[in-house]
Structures are given as structure tokens and as C-alpha cells.
Amino acid sequence: MNGIFGLHEQALNMKASRLEVLAKNIANADTPGFKAQDVNFQKVLSAQSGIAALTTTHARHLKTSLVNSNGLVYTNPYNQSLDGNTVEIAMEQAKYGKAAMDYQASLDFIQSRIGSIKRALKGE
Amino acid sequence: MALTDIFSIAGSALAAQSTRLNATASNMANASNVSSNEEDAYKGKRVVFRTLVEDQMMGNVLRPAGSVTIDRVEDDLAPHSKLYDPGNPMADDEGYVYKSNVEEVSEMVEMLAAARSYQNNVEVINTAKELMSRTLEVAKS
Numbered sequence: 001m002n003g004i005f006g007l008h009e010q011a012l013n014m015k016a017s018r019l020e021v022l023a024k025n026i027a028n029a030d031t032p033g034f035k036a037q038d039v040n041f042q043k044v045l046s047a048q049s050g051i052a053a054l055t056t057t058h059a060r061h062l063k064t065s066l067v068n069s070n071g072l073v074y075t076n077p078y079n080q081s082l083d084g085n086t087v088e089i090a091m092e093q094a095k096y097g098k099a100a101m102d103y104q105a106s107l108d109f110i111q112s113r114i115g116s117i118k119r120a121l122k123g124e
Numbered sequence: 125m126a127l128t129d130i131f132s133i134a135g136s137a138l139a140a141q142s143t144r145l146n147a148t149a150s151n152m153a154n155a156s157n158v159s160s161n162e163e164d165a166y167k168g169k170r171v172v173f174r175t176l177v178e179d180q181m182m183g184n185v186l187r188p189a190g191s192v193t194i195d196r197v198e199d200d201l202a203p204h205s206k207l208y209d210p211g212n213p214m215a216d217d218e219g220y221v222y223k224s225n226v227e228e229v230s231e232m233v234e235m236l237a238a239a240r241s242y243q244n245n246v247e248v249i250n251t252a253k254e255l256m257s258r259t260l261e262v263a264k265s
């Protein structure tokens with residue numbers, strides 16, 4: 001089943017985890033000292049494809065990974081706040097809206113894939 | 125599962141913000157209380173939030189990391205104003221009563237801020253719910 005949806009299945013998982021990270025930011029908009037986070041897609045990609053990892057030639061070599069595989073990065077706020085909180089609620093809402101659209105896009109790709117397989121099976 | 129965690133995280137924020145709303149309601153209700161000394165006079169309550177850094181059981185619900193919880197409720201340290209009112213039964217020997225240190229205007233602002241944050245989290249839950257139900261409907265098409 002894995003091959004049918006191609007990369008959209010993993011993309012859906014990644015986008016759902018980004019939604020969760022952004023939901024955490026919005027939930028903690030009033031928590032003193034909370035640092036907002038985001039998912040950097042490039043970091044996830046390079047960790048998945050092993051670009052940033054050193055090549056190992058022996059089974060007992062230590063596995064190295066220079067980047068965090070979940071791609072979490074701290075957001076730089078546009079404005080500082082006195083209590084050390086770096087959540088900017090308007091930015092987070094905009095990001096959350098975009099992330100929701102991204103999720104729906106992946107969902108639509110999967111849905112159209114299912115549709116075309118069904119049409120192929122019916123022979124229409 | 126990432127999408128289901130959003131419900132608990134935003135839900136914890138709803139609980140935290142409604143505690144903040146409760147504190148404001150309590151402050152507003154006691155704003156005109158007077159007392160015969162400064163220590164007993166009503167002090168405004170301020171709710172301080174904290175983030176859970178790892179998954180934790182609270183009562184019988186599992187709160188995922190990133191949820192909000194109430195760290196403590198602190199008294200407002202603003203000074204109390206003295207009012208000369210010898211006829212008041214609460215007046216001290218010199219005829220003064222001590223008012224609460226609650227500023228009604230800033231309490232109103234606090235209430236609006238808490239209500240806005242509450243609404244934000246409701247929207248987060250609505251979007252997550254919409255996405256989840258759309259995901260469930262993928263197979264039906």
C-alpha cells in the first residue's frame with residue numbers, strides 16, 4: 001500500500017506534526033518564557049535523505065546525524081516581550097491557517113489518487 | 125498521533141484561560157471591598173501559566189508536552205489606597221478604610237485579552253476537527 005500514495009503519506013504526517021507544533025505555540029501565547037517553535041521542512045528533508053549525516057562504511061561505525069530529524073527550530077520574534085515569550089499570535093495564526101491548507105492539499109492529492117485507482121479498476 | 129494531540133493541547137489552553145477569566149471575575153467582584161487594615165484588604169489575583177515540558181498525567185487525563193497548566197496564582201503587589209470614611213463600620217481608629225488594589229479598567233483589558241486567547245484556541249480546535257473529519261472521509265470518496 002505504501003507505494004500507492006507516494007510521498008503524500010509522509011507529507012501528510014509531517015504537516016500534521018507541524019500543525020501540532022503551531023497549536024502548542026498558540027496555546028502558550030500567554031505563558032511567560034515560552035519560546036515559539038516551528039518545523040523547518042528543509043531540515044526534515046535533509047535528515048530523511050541523509051545529506052547531513054556522515055557516511056559509514058562499517059556496521060560498528062557510530063551513526064551520526066548533524067540535524068534534528070523532527071526539524072524543530074526556534075522562531076525569531078519580530079518584537080521582544082518583557083516576559084520572554086516569543087509567540088506572536090497574529091503570525092502563529094497565519095502560519096496555522098497556511099499549515100491547515102497545506103494539509104488539505106496533501107489530502108486532496110491522496111483523494112484524487114484513490115479516485116483514479118477506482119476509475120482504473122472499474123475500467124471507465 | 126499529531127492531530128489528536130492538538131485537541132488536548134488547545135483544550136489545556138482553554139482551561140488555563142478560563143481560570144484567568146475566573147480570576148478577573150473575582151477581582152472585579154471584589155474591587156469595591158474595603159477593609160480596616162492594609163493586610164486584610166482585597167489584593168488582585170494574577171494567574172501565572174507554565175508549559176508542560178513532557179507528557180504528564182493530570183488527574184486521569186494524559187496531557188501531552190506543550191500543554192499549558194496553571195503554575196501559581198499571585199497577589200497583585202500594587203499599593204492600597206486609603207480613604208477617610210469615619211462613618212464606615214470597617215474604619216480604623218483614625219477613621220480610614222483601605223480599598224482593594226484592583227484597577228477596574230486594567231481588569232477589563234485583562235478580561236478581553238483572556239477572552240481573545242480563549243477564542244484563538246477554539247479556532248485551533250475547530251480547524252483540527254475539520255481536518256480530521258476530512259481525513260476520515262478520504263476513503264469514502
